[in-house]
């Protein structure tokens with residue numbers, strides 16, 4: 001008899017645990033299903049006001065240009081690199097090639113620096129992820145996951161800064177375009193896909209040109225297929241580290257993963273120089289593709 005009572009109690013307990021779990025799961029799903037963003041929120045898109053920016057001769061005349069690869073919140077290394085290249089003076093135009101934030105230790109500090117310095121930056125897939133989470137977190141029922149808790153502290157102005165980062169920055173004087181991930185050859189900038197400019201790594205040849213691929217398992221590195229006429233400076237591809245092609249330079253040398261933070265410095269005589277600093281530690285174990 002006693003055994004039966006015990007078994008009954010165990011069954012009751014197990015049953016109530018399962019029911020509690022199912023209820024919480026159902027309520028989360030229902031919140032997601034029935035949630036309608038506030039009217040004003042609907043009008044906000046993650047796209048910037050201007051997708052492609054041109055820095056003309058008047059901006060770069062007589063100045064050096066310093067492109068910086070994926071910082072990913074590695075604020076200390078970023079400052080060290082800027083000092084090493086003496087890039088904080090007025091005679092240098094600094095351009096970040098995207099993924100300045102997320103995954104690493106000091107994303108807020110990096111955003112603060114970007115907003116209050118006279119530097120330029122393009123939007124990477126991680127800026128886009130941050131904006132997605134920021135927008136989601138405007139819903140009171142939405143819970144930010146552990147890795148995005150820092151996004152909950154962003155101000156509207158900080159989010160707006162990230163939102164308005166362009167996908168490309170062109171420097172006709174140098175015949176250079178900066179983009180986070182890559183460009184599909186033979187396609188004008190206005191016809192490049194926003195998503196592909198932030199995520200592509202490879203190209204697959206098709207009957208009428210190329211198709212972009214996010215994963216590097218199919219096709220060839222896009223930069224190997226890029227024949228100009230512009231030189232493209234990009235990031236995003238930590239696995240391939242420094243990429244030096246005639247018409248493309250890949251600057252993601254995996255600072256986040258214990259590699260380097262790397263920049264490309266164009267001297268006043270248009271001489272190109274790679275400048276890098278060692279990462280202080282491995283903040284994330286392996287580079288995921």
Ligand SMILES: [Mn+2]
Pocket residue numbers: 099124125126180198235236237
């Ligand atoms: Mn990226």
